[in-house]
Amino acid sequence: MISPQSAAFWLWIIWFVTWWIAAVWASRAIARPKLGAGVLHRVFASAGFLLLFLDHFFLRYRAHPRAPIFAGLTRPLWAEPAAVGWALVVLVVLSFGFCWWARLHLGKLWSGLTTVKADHRVVDTGPYRLVRHPIYTGLIAAALFTAAIEASVSGMLGFGLIAVGFWMTARIEEAFLRQELGTGPYDAYARRTPMLISGLR
Numbered sequence: 001m002i003s004p005q006s007a008a009f010w011l012w013i014i015w016f017v018t019w020w021i022a023a024v025w026a027s028r029a030i031a032r033p034k035l036g037a038g039v040l041h042r043v044f045a046s047a048g049f050l051l052l053f054l055d056h057f058f059l060r061y062r063a064h065p066r067a068p069i070f071a072g073l074t075r076p077l078w079a080e081p082a083a084v085g086w087a088l089v090v091l092v093v094l095s096f097g098f099c100w101w102a103r104l105h106l107g108k109l110w111s112g113l114t115t116v117k118a119d120h121r122v123v124d125t126g127p128y129r130l131v132r133h134p135i136y137t138g139l140i141a142a143a144l145f146t147a148a149i150e151a152s153v154s155g156m157l158g159f160g161l162i163a164v165g166f167w168m169t170a171r172i173e174e175a176f177l178r179q180e181l182g183t184g185p186y187d188a189y190a191r192r193t194p195m196l197i198s199g200l201r
Helices: 004-025 039-052 068-074 082-109 134-150 153-181 183-192
Strands: 029-031
Touching: 004 082, 004 134, 039 134, 039 153, 068 153, 082 134, 134 153, 153 183
Parallel strands: none
Antiparallel strands: none
16 A cells, blocks of 8 residues: 555656646747856755655665665654645645646746746736745645655755755746846735745745
8 A cells, every 4th residue: 555655755756747748838938047047056956855755765775784874864753643644645735736826827938947938027816926936835835745744854854955945946036037027026026925935025
């Protein structure tokens, strides 16, 4: 029988594959930040995902006598009832659903990287009424619930790095959009809408 940990892992795989398949429906970029801008945030997010799923990637090394670090990092911090684990899986699904709502609402304006598309504008409807970066909010939430399911040191560290990485990405993206779209429209939007969670401008 599949466990909540395995279910969460495969939900991330399914999300990743379908998300990038859908990239073919994005329109062509007409501007993007300089090459190499903000590389650090990608390093943080990538390391975070590796740590979040360390137990799955290095499962066969946990009992290896020369790799005690894997056993230490992936040792469970608590034991949660199966019902709680599956409730957290549902929250992961809802978090991905929030991401997809934002992705579909953007339509061809969506981009996997920070870019400006033809006819780009400040989008402040749908999930963008709630937060300025609903896709990042959804991914951070999914990482938080997954870390709670994993219940390990590596999972918690992974969530922390993912949250910091996407916060950095949001800041870089906003600076670029202000530069390309004008500070007036974006600043007005930022004043009335939190960045990632309520209360965080």
